[in-house]
Amino acid sequence: MFNFAFATGIENSAPTIDNGAKRVDELEKCGFYVHWRTDFALVKDLGLDFLRFGPPIHRTWTGPDRYDWEFADLTFGQLRAQNTVPIVDLCHFGVPDWLGDFQNPDFPALFAGYARAFAARYPWVQLYTPVNEMFVCASFSARLGWWNEQLKDERAFVAALKHLVQANILAMEAILEVRPDALFIQSESSEYFHPETPAATVWTDRYNAERFLSLDLNYGRSVDAQTYAYLLEHGMKPEEYAFFMRRALRNHCIMGNDYYATNEHWVAEDGTVTTAGEVFGYSEITREYFERYRLPVMHTETNIRMEAEEAAAVHWLKKQWANVLRVRRAGIPVLGFTWYSLTDQVDWDSALTLDRGQVNRLGLFDLDRRPRQVGHAFRQLVGDWKAVLARQSACLTLPVIMPDEADSPAVEAQGRRAREVRLAAAARS
Numbered sequence: 001m002f003n004f005a006f007a008t009g010i011e012n013s014a015p016t017i018d019n020g021a022k023r024v025d026e027l028e029k030c031g032f033y034v035h036w037r038t039d040f041a042l043v044k045d046l047g048l049d050f051l052r053f054g055p056p057i058h059r060t061w062t063g064p065d066r067y068d069w070e071f072a073d074l075t076f077g078q079l080r081a082q083n084t085v086p087i088v089d090l091c092h093f094g095v096p097d098w099l100g101d102f103q104n105p106d107f108p109a110l111f112a113g114y115a116r117a118f119a120a121r122y123p124w125v126q127l128y129t130p131v132n133e134m135f136v137c138a139s140f141s142a143r144l145g146w147w148n149e150q151l152k153d154e155r156a157f158v159a160a161l162k163h164l165v166q167a168n169i170l171a172m173e174a175i176l177e178v179r180p181d182a183l184f185i186q187s188e189s190s191e192y193f194h195p196e197t198p199a200a201t202v203w204t205d206r207y208n209a210e211r212f213l214s215l216d217l218n219y220g221r222s223v224d225a226q227t228y229a230y231l232l233e234h235g236m237k238p239e240e241y242a243f244f245m246r247r248a249l250r251n252h253c254i255m256g257n258d259y260y261a262t263n264e265h266w267v268a269e270d271g272t273v274t275t276a277g278e279v280f281g282y283s284e285i286t287r288e289y290f291e292r293y294r295l296p297v298m299h300t301e302t303n304i305r306m307e308a309e310e311a312a313a314v315h316w317l318k319k320q321w322a323n324v325l326r327v328r329r330a331g332i333p334v335l336g337f338t339w340y341s342l343t344d345q346v347d348w349d350s351a352l353t354l355d356r357g358q359v360n361r362l363g364l365f366d367l368d369r370r371p372r373q374v375g376h377a378f379r380q381l382v383g384d385w386k387a388v389l390a391r392q393s394a395c396l397t398l399p400v401i402m403p404d405e406a407d408s409p410a411v412e413a414q415g416r417r418a419r420e421v422r423l424a425a426a427a428r429s
Contacts, residue, residue, distance in 0.1 A: 002049070005398055006336065007050035008340065008364060010051065011026045012089060014026065015093040015146075016097075019150060022355060024347070024352045029346035042369065044082055049083075051086055052129065052338065055072040069121060088128045092132045093132065093136075093352075094148065102163050116171075116175065124406030127183050129300075135211065172252065181414045182418075183254060185298055186254070187301060194266055196268050200267045200268055200269045218244070221292070221293065254336075254398075256297075257297065258302065261277050263285070283326045286299075298334065298336035304362070307361075321337065336398070339374070
């Protein structure tokens with residue numbers, strides 16, 4: 001059992017650009033295929049027990065019911081050997097070439113098969129983020145035209161979002177068939193839209209409702225009448241909406257939310273959106289999300305670009321941690337905090353739309369695996385707070401079974417209890 005999960009992540013985004021002609025593989029750009037053993041050792045050196053990481057979907061999932069597990073066997077074998085708990089990220093902004101893109105209606109059911117196969121091969125894995133940032137992925141792929149299908153159409157956006165959330169739900173159900181006590185940590189962008197003028201409120205009201213769409217559908221929370229009409233107008237069928245409303249998986253979920261300086265927006269009276277920077281901040285926005293879903297929370301992503309001075313990242317780390325503590329003290333069950341990612345990233349300054357090899361100084365370590373100032377600060381933060389948080393509450397816990405305990409009778413007993421709880425929840429819904 002853990003009272004709090006400090007984590008980092010291995011950046012594994014894999015969308016396509018240039019109308020599908022080019023794959024953006026952040027694992028390759030960041031040198032992970034070469035340095036993965038070193039990277040995993042750095043996770044232990046930071047004092048972390050948890051790591052957001054997933055296999056490269058386009059290399060692993062080679063066709064319907066066909067998989068190449070070689071690299072996953074190596075990497076997950078090492079994580080188990082070093083007793084690091086993976087939060088497995090199965091779909092991070094891209095699908096294999098053979099599957100096309102997120103307009104493909106076959107994606108959800110096929111993805112569930114992939115998730116089930118992964119869970120069966122690695123039954124010791126308990127924590128998952130089946131589909132990362134569903135709202136962001138649908139927006140960037142089908143509303144802004146940046147990735148994958150590269151469309152700029154509301155019907156395409158609704159189709160992508162529908163398929164992404166369906167895939168996430170079906171994957172959760174498939175994983176639970178194999179690992180009944182699995183837990184799912186959604187990693188979703190927490191947004192807020194601020195009106196620049198009174199006339200802009202017609203837009204901000206819409207945008208601030210739509211920002212919840214992926215989680216509303218995922219958790220089976222009814223949307224408002226205007227949003228429901230929007231979904232139907234742009235291609236969602238009533239029976240498809242009903243699919244989301246009748247699922248009973250909330251009791252297996254932790255509402256992971258991400259916060260960056262780009263998550264808050266100014267909106268002009270013509271609906272144009274620009275970055276606002278930190279206005280409300282993580283704590284205020286997280287309170288809104290918690291009040292809507294009433295689920296345990298984990299801060300699943302943050303970083304800030306380091307320009308000339310690395311001290312800016314240390315300052316941002318302190319601010320985010322102060323926000324996490326503030327939320328906890330307000331009575332919201334926050335179970336974890338993540339600096340994302342372990343190393344610097346590449347080409348995120350263009351949202352991965354340009355393949356320039358531009359290194360983005362965002363990590364705890366640079367791409368030569370040398371620690372940045374924020375890496376030292378994060379290690380210190382983890383060391384200072386890990387034991388303190390464990391003493392604050394014996395009840396606020398994350399029921400995680402460590403990899404080195406995965407073969408113990410406790411796993412079977414916990415799985416049996418989890419299956420009973422799920423069946424009871426399904427009977428009530």
